[in-house]
Amino acid sequence: MHYRLLLALSCLLGLLAAVPTAASEEPRDFVYTGDLAENVGLLDRRDIEGAQVIYTWRMLEPEKGVYDFSAIEADLLLAEARGKQLFAQIQDRFFLPTARNVPQYLLDDPEYDGGLARQYDNPGEGEPEGQGWTAMHWNPAVRARFQALLAALGERFDGRLFGVNLPESSFDPLAEEGDANGFTCDAYFDATLDNMRAARAAFEETHVVQYLNFWPCEWNNDHRYMERAFALAVEQGIGAGGPDIVPHKRAQMKNSYPFFNRHKADLPLVAMAIQEPTLTYTNPETGEKFTREEFVAFARDYLGVDVIFWSIEAPWLAAE
Template sequence: MEPTASLSTSEAAQGLQASSSAPSDSLATASLAAADGGEDSADEGAMSVEPAPWELQEDEALSQAFFASQQAKPLSAGLASGQRVKWNPGHYIALSRRDDASVIQALKEIQRFPQVKGLLLRYNWRQMEPRKGDYQFSGIDRDIQLARAYGKRVFIMVETKAFRAGVRAVPDYMHTGEYDGGAYKIRINAKSTLGSSDTYGENAALHNSKVRDRLIALTTALGRRYNANNSVEGVAFNETAMGRTLQPLSRKQTDAFFDNLAQVDTATRRAFPNTVVLQFVNFPAPYMPGLVENMIRSSVGVGGPDTFLNDHDLNRVTYPLYDRARGKVPIGPSVQPENYFARSHNGPHSPPSVKELHAFAQNRLHANYLFWSRTLIRPLMPYNQVLRMFQSEAFPRDGSGGLNSDCPSNLGACVKAL
């Protein structure tokens, strides 16, 4: 099975800048490359990039205009009314590698913990649709079968962003003018890979309506195949941050990008009426309130790529959106590799305990789901600490491992299985 895209070694090292007293070599390049992934997958669970400066700036007029545009959208009836929705809140482990050995190893590690419900696995759009309309879901089928064999469930993450140089974000047929090339380039400070000197990743060109329609076609096909599958707990989309574009998009293109993303979210919820749908959100600041407004109205859950305990921009822009979604739609933050080592983006080496991360997600972010990256960076080996926390006597023994298990009001009728 072809590995999914993940952060490069140098990118994943960003934000893990050690203080003078911290062991620098083990927290940066060498250990990241060796941390259960090697050259093809630098680290388990990495899936965020540093936002561009403009994405952190607030623009009240733009924010209000986009918010109003989402409120004005008519929503199709029946998105949540009376639907029975699979609802198994708790802890899930996020993997980058999906070869059978890695998936089986992760499942063995969590098999004895009933509060750890399964895995979040990433699937690159290009892999799922190698040719237009030709959907290849055999890898997903195999992963679901493995999870079911261990009594666990799967979150399917649809990746529309490539975090490594040389990896493509969208199918090859979209690399034409009809789709605006299918993707735009983002600077990720990556090392060269695949024999290329390029140091950029890609993000799907969702400002193009034809790209939007093809993504909706993909998630519609996924819904036909997996909505009724009790081993599929949910489907998720990667972060909203657009990244440092090689060629900046215009204001009109950016408006279209987030309007189209909102349409994709709504259409995917319609394709998965009995399944949790999550959109991971963080930036750009002006578009997030309007996007989350549409998500709440469409019963799409709020996820996130980072759980930082003391990040100024997330606390200012992103985390208040979790308050808005609380009790209405599912909430599912994730703990990324950087979150184990620092308390803010690009912060000094100051590892929080995994108990602190759990408490923050539980109490500040109101999490129903919590996705833990399977990160094994020496010397901290944080994922081993996560497993020890699951095993400890102090870990909550309720069904969701201390997370909020109440059925969100906008979701429908929550059931363990259909």
């Protein structure tokens, strides 16, 4: 009798194990903006839990070693007054040829080799490729100044901000410039990981997130850049994210997306954005732009996203 009971229990447990588990918890919705004051009405919505705001390096460090964090303080007041949270993106790269928003001393002082390197930018599906800039973190002097900024931000805002994120790992240098400014793929990768460690050291309580989407010179982890970056994030307790949730898009599926899927239970936070270019993509199965529900389902079930940063241009925000 005892044996039969054990056998029955074993079969029951086997059946329960075969039942699909419940869907993952729904991602939290934040709005993504460059000017919170102009869009603060969105924080009054009950379905919005906070905002991710972009702060350029030049804004935060108008002169060498002189920091101006008044914009973050003002946005914290707006968010806290409504019981909402603030996520700060520290922007060191820009997607217009006229946008060179790093401190002037980086552009002028020979020690920094011009401070910025030109890059290509793909602004969305069917849109023409543009040109922008990224800070030359492979130059140790540039990187030291950026890490000094992170340390100053941590001293002021650790535990007050919900999160801080570093911009995307993607960088597509102009071919004609080659390595004239000292760029190499390994140097760029090593510098990015060094900045991740510096951000983690600066912020002990506030979430730290590194946007990981692509790496220069890499496809399908053939340099093990993506693998090593996610390993560092897991080891150091750093979150991961990215600027684009595009369901099953081949380029992302050959780069960061499988690593989000693999490590979604290991990362302290996965925070990803649906920015303006993301909204341009079409679902190949329907021939229509991806819906909110399609974005969320892929983010939740495959990528393990905890927080979605929605462009203020997302149709569902305007419709309600």
